[in-house]
Amino acid sequence: MYSFANDYSEGAHPLVLQALCETNSEQTCGYGLDGYCSAAADTIRSLCSAPEADVHFVVGGTQANLLTIHAFLRSYEAVLAAHTGHVNVHETGAIELTGHKVVALPSADGKVTPDMVEQAVAVHFSEHMVHPRLIYISNTTEVGTLYSKSELAALRRCCDDLGLFLYLDGARLGSALTAPGNDLTWSDLSRYTDAFTIGGTKNGALFGEAVVLVQEGVKDHFRYYMKQRGAMLAKGRLLGVQFQALLKDGLYLRLARRANEQAARLREGISALGYELSYHSPSNQIFPVFPNHVAERLASSYDFTVDAPVGPDRTRVRLVTSWATEARDVDRFLEDLARMQ
Structure with a gap:
């Protein structure tokens, strides 16, 4: 059979395992405050041309999504996502558990467009309804399609016009950036979004996602959310070591x-x-x-x-x-x- x-049935790429073995006996501080996580975060900031971004490492994609979305939203605010979006159909109500409704937008190709957003915002017009505040997208989408640079830029303009945040789930970001026809770069992610993730679980790591926070408003309290939600891994260096290995020499x-x-x-x-x-x-x-x-x-x-x-x-x-x-x-x-x- x-x-x-x-894309995560196998374990880890041999170079990732090698890096874990080579550092196995080292003693480091915990909870992502070690030198390996710090170096991996610096690499990501450089790669994405985002020197001021905060980078945090968590174990899985659902954890990354619920932490990031919850950190951005007030209790009455909601998420807009394609009806096929991971937060809508594959996370067992994790976003709703944090108190935030996911408003599903019908989508033929798994993508969200400004027109869809504008229509959704227009019908949520009173204090008797949730207030749309964040757009969730994934690249690649749940049906394997890609966002172009022009599409991402259009969503950014839409967000700026309507006062919304834009969050990109990059669980399969490697696939998106290397797919035929892609015109997005690493730096475009930090240019157009308020936060995004870089998936390791589905691209050669044993486990792990990097959360990149571009928007200033959530940076100072994000680690509090991590700790409260059980996302602050005591042996956090295991995440930093893996991302260092994946990002070295273009392996990712x-x-x-x-x-x-x-x-x-x-x-x-x-x-x-x-x-x-x-x-x-x-x-x-x-x-x-x-x-x-x-x-x-x-x-x-x-x-x-x-x-x-x-x-x-x-x-x-x-x-x-x-x-x-x-x-x-x-x-x-x-x-x-x-x-x-």
Whole structure:
């Protein structure tokens, strides 16, 4: 059984493990105040051309999202997100647990646009309703699509006009930055957003996300939220060591590019066999539609996510490649798929 279910089924890249082993016996202070976290944060600030940004390391993506969103919002303020957004459908109400409603915006491609935001703000017009205050986006999106620089800039202008914050979930940021057609750079993230994350869990780390705070208003109290929400890891240096290894010599982007390349081979092979792809995804997530009997036969040899039925006889599935996906894994899947036609 080979898994195309996600991009974190494997452990860590060997260079990350090597760095952890080499520093294993060192003694450092805890809670992210060690030299490794400090050096990794400096690297991120330099990479993103954001010398004044605060950088914090947490274990996982849901933790990063709920901490950051909660730090930005007052009790009556709400989040705007695509209906497919991770905070809306994959975090078990974590944002709502902090007291903030997620307002879901119908989206055909997983992205949020200024028009969608303006309409949502317009219908929340009184003190009897929650007050939209923050836009949540992810890049790549939950359906594998990308934001362009012009789209991100347009959202920034929209936020400035309406007094909103813009937060970008970068759980799959590596895939986004290395996908064909991408025109965003590291520095664009700090230029256009108030906060963003850099995902390690889905791109070669054992675990870990970097939270980058650009907006001044949340910096002074963010670590209080971290401690209160159980996000201040005692052995915090384990996060700093991993991010140092991932960001050294461009490893982070090389791993993401490898995942994208294998996804492209998978996508092209599936299309060549005549199967429909639900979204234009140049990243490491693809969403083919298979006849039900084909999906069922594939499930006997491969692990993947069943996304949604497409009529009575077809099923949309999600296939995800990782930094560790080999060409032979893709070839075997395509060969098996061809035999099922």
